[in-house]
Amino acid sequence: MNPVIDLLFSHRSIRRFTEQPIADALLQEILRAGQAAATSSFLQGATIIRVRKPESRSKIAAWSGNQVHVEKAAEFLVFCADLKRPGNACREYGKPFAGDYTEHFIIATVDVALMAQNVVVAAESAGLGICYIGGIRNKPAELAELLALPAGVYPVFGLCLGYPDQNPEVKPRLPLEVILKEEIYNEDGDAQRVAEYDQRVREYYATRTGGGHGICWSEQVASLLSEKSRPHMRQFLADQGFTMK
Numbered sequence: 001m002n003p004v005i006d007l008l009f010s011h012r013s014i015r016r017f018t019e020q021p022i023a024d025a026l027l028q029e030i031l032r033a034g035q036a037a038a039t040s041s042f043l044q045g046a047t048i049i050r051v052r053k054p055e056s057r058s059k060i061a062a063w064s065g066n067q068v069h070v071e072k073a074a075e076f077l078v079f080c081a082d083l084k085r086p087g088n089a090c091r092e093y094g095k096p097f098a099g100d101y102t103e104h105f106i107i108a109t110v111d112v113a114l115m116a117q118n119v120v121v122a123a124e125s126a127g128l129g130i131c132y133i134g135g136i137r138n139k140p141a142e143l144a145e146l147l148a149l150p151a152g153v154y155p156v157f158g159l160c161l162g163y164p165d166q167n168p169e170v171k172p173r174l175p176l177e178v179i180l181k182e183e184i185y186n187e188d189g190d191a192q193r194v195a196e197y198d199q200r201v202r203e204y205y206a207t208r209t210g211g212g213h214g215i216c217w218s219e220q221v222a223s224l225l226s227e228k229s230r231p232h233m234r235q236f237l238a239d240q241g242f243t244m245k
């Protein structure tokens, strides 16, 4: 192992932060590290909105399901998929804009995720803690209005950044054998491996700092996938110009 891999293995989401601000120079460096990520076709289809106003933070925290860390974190960033900026180049070069295909949506969304994860790793390497906030998609239209997002731009997730005021345990992941397949997709032996993993997750939740519910991974994802999940997203994306041709 090396220090970078050690750092990756030490990741855990942080949901309680100290009051300590992040120095501007450090924040800039972390964000530039985000920009260094690979980007599909050099599109650079990601835009970050830094939200500092307490009123805006409070609204976003409430919309996200009363996630107080959105208000308390030193920094809160909204990562947006952005086809507007590359679309501007079409106008400049007299080309019709045809960036409303599902493929473009995938490209821009992937760009956002890669950039954000670079930001996360850079931040964690500097001793900061992070928490992604998918909860912002509870109220995407309200958020888009608050942030003045134009057509061609949609908020993918938020990110809390700050100095940790807690030290949670690392959450166990599925065994590599379950997620890595040789040559073809097959599920041989996975049921047993997942059952063993479920037991580990149950123990993790039962004993983790701050207590827990003691449910397992399968139970958790079964609940998630058996319920409607933000059904408003389809219309919201269409309204923002992501018509998914």
Ligand SMILES: Cc1cc2nc3c(=O)[nH]c(=O)nc-3n(C[C@H](O)[C@H](O)[C@H](O)COP(=O)(O)O)c2cc1C
Pocket (backbone or CB within 6 Å): 011, 012, 013, 014, 015, 064, 067, 131, 132, 133, 134, 135, 136, 157, 170, 171
């Ligand atoms: C895109 C994305 C959205 C997430 N949204 C939230 C969120 O809204 N609130 C939250 O507390 N955690 C959120 N998380 C954190 C996950 O719950 C967390 O990463 C997962 O449980 C694994 O735990 P770990 O990050 O501590 O390893 C999100 C993570 C990702 C990648």
